[in-house]
Structures are given as C-alpha cells and as structure tokens.
Amino acid sequence: MTDSPLLDVLARYQRAMLRLDADALAELYAPDGVHEFPFRFPGFPARLEGREEIRAGYKAAWSGTPARPTGIEETGVHLSTDPEVLVAEQTVRGEIAGGRGEFAIPGLLVLRVRDGLIVHARDYMDGLAVTGGLREQ
Template identity: 65%
Template sequence: MTDTALARLYEALRSRPRTAAFDPIPFLHALHEAGSHAVVIGQVAGILHGSADPTGDLDLLWDGSSAEAAALRAALTAAGCVELPALDRPSTPFRVPGADGDLCTPAAPWGGLDTTDCLAGAVTATDPSTGLTVRYAALDDLIRMRRALGRPKDHRRADELERLRNPTPLDVLARYRQAILDKDADALADLYAPDAVHEFPFLYPGMPERHEGREAVRAGYRAAWGASPAQPDEIREVAVHRSTDPEVITVEQVVAGTIAGTDRRFSAPGLLVIRVRAGRIVHVRDYMDGLGVAHAMGRLAAVAARLEGTA
C-alpha cells in the first residue's frame, strides 16, 4: 500500500486545475533511479507532511558532493532537462518537463540556519506499486527552515506545520475519516498512541470487544477491511459535540458506500467518543451499526445465527 505521505502528494496533484502543468513525480522517479540522496524541501515536503497549501515548484537540498552532483546530473538528464544547472553554486535553479525549482546545498543562505542536519534527519516515503522512494525533510527541520527564511508565507506555512505536529481532536478526526475512506489500516493506526485502546461496545460476530495498542488497531483493521467487500465512499457528519474536557469529542456520523461487485449501497450510522492527547488518539468508544452493513452484504441471516449462538 502506498505510503500515506506519497498518497497525500498524489491527491494534491490530482486536485490541481487541469491547466496546471506541475508534476514532479517523473523527476522524483529519476532521482530515485539515479541513486540520488537529495532531500525534498519546501512546500512539496509540506504536502508530504499533510499541508493543504498547494505549490507549483519542487525544491531540493543536497550535500554538494561530487558523487551527489553526478547523481543529480543523471536524474536531470533522464527527466529531460535541456540545460543542466550549474551545480557548483550553493543554490541554482533547474527545470525539467513537469517541474522546476531550486537545488540548494547547506552553503546556501538559510538565515543563519545550518541545514546539514536536515540531510541526515530526512524521512522517507515509499510507493511499493512503482518502487518510488522519496526522501524529504523531517517535520521539525522543515519548520526550522521556514522560520529561518522568515518571509510572510514561510511563517504562515510554518504555523500550519506546527498545527500538524500538534493536531487538535478535530484535526485527528479529519485524518481518521480519510483513513476509513481509503481503507488504509496503516494511516489509521498511525493516528493512535502506542498504548491506545479502541473499544466496540456493540456485540458483533467476528469483532473483538477491543483493540489494545496501536499495532492491534493496525492488524485488526487490516484484517477486517481486507475481508470486507464494503467500500465506503462518503462519511456524512451529523454532529460533532465538544466536551468540557478538551481532549474529548463525540461524533455522530453515517458511513455510506457500496458493496464490491454489486450495485447495493450501505449506510451505517455510528457514534464515536474519541480522546486525543498530545496529537494522538488514546481511547475510542466506537458504536457502529454493523448489522446495517451485514444486511447490505446479504449476510444478516448468518450474522443473526451467530449472534444466537453466542446468547
């Protein structure tokens, strides 16, 4: 399954206007195939971390070495660069079909910030379906780079990245819903604290009473979604109730979608009580209408028989 960070980038590119020619993916493939260790910085890195702010350029940080310069030249040539940039400069522009931007080394002016550590601290995202691996600046490093540059848009984007680092319960809810729509167990589990608990108070055959721990959430949802033909395509919000406890929200919603291989639709009302602490889910009570989904799948009789067997 595609890494969540790359999935965000793909979606951001799909949602751009048709007239927008920006598509850095071919050049990112060329960098990967050339063995480059260049690190994506700027707003593309911001999008990989979850920023909603669009961009039209691709900026890269590299170490200035002769080996990396050779890898960059190979990638630029493979991507169709007509005029190779001068890589002996601390910062130089580049252009390939679908993308342009700046190639920067730590020697470039960064408002007094030493960006050498940003190279060593880079994180990676991988798309197993294509073999693409992208190195991009870690969130804290990207925030420091934005603050150091100091332009109004840099501070605005740094503020957004700070919120991504410390998401509110509503921020977490938005990502939770997207993971459900994508049936992405990894993206869902990554929202949880390592020792989080996810409870299912309503009895339903095949469902545990609870998942204890992030990895149990990951394994449980991967198995459940992998075995289910239900494909959600919409989450209708009924209400979100804030609590006197700032960590807790109560969510009324309806998950709707189709049953794969049929024209049948399902609609599953549910209620979530979510506690978020330090940006991670620590507890969920998940009241889901599993019988409604079973009915749409034509499995209600079998489920009812199993329920009778547990009575």
C-alpha cells in the first residue's frame, strides 16, 4: 500500500490504543471531532463529541478495565475513493490482568481525516467480546 497521511494517523491511533494512552488518542482528533460506536454495549455511550469528551471517555474506560491489549492484527486496510476516508479491519488481542485469560476483539474502524486530524470515527467493535466474551478466548 502506498504511503498516505491516513496510514500515519491509523498507526498513531493503534499505538495510543496499545498503550491505553487517552491523551495521545485524543490529540489525534480535531477539537470538534466525533467518535461513534454504532454497535452499542454497556459502559460506552453511542457517541463522544469533541476532543475533550473523547479524552475523558477513554480515560474513564481504560482506567477501569483489567484488559491490557498486546497487539492489533490488521486483516485489511482500505483507502477509499474519498481521500479523507480509511477503513481498517482489525482484531485487538490482549490479556486480562491477574492471569484471567486472553481476549480477541474484532472490529471495523472507519476514520475520516482532514488536515491530519480525525474529524469522525465510526468504531464497530464486537460488543460481546468486550463485555462478556473476553474470558472465553
């Protein structure tokens, strides 16, 4: 795949996720950026609006989870005919603290990036894997 500013944003996004770094993740967003979760699951709102709400939402979610990601497998990364849009098919893998098992959360991430910042993200995660299926991997 050719070099693309979108791929750079995706790589930085994935690094922030692996480090559970809500500040680094939030800084990838435009001040009025939006992050949506079309597949609802307990503990997450359907939408986070603005960089600071994204920061606060991820800080809260990540501070309260025993899940620690160890890697992100990309099964496909697709640049759209729209030069601002990238679609990533990926599985986040990791461990549950205290030796309670491993997890794999498949998902689809759609990013709209303008001027190097995410203006809109749609994050299609497997909610069952997030809420209850983590211990079954």
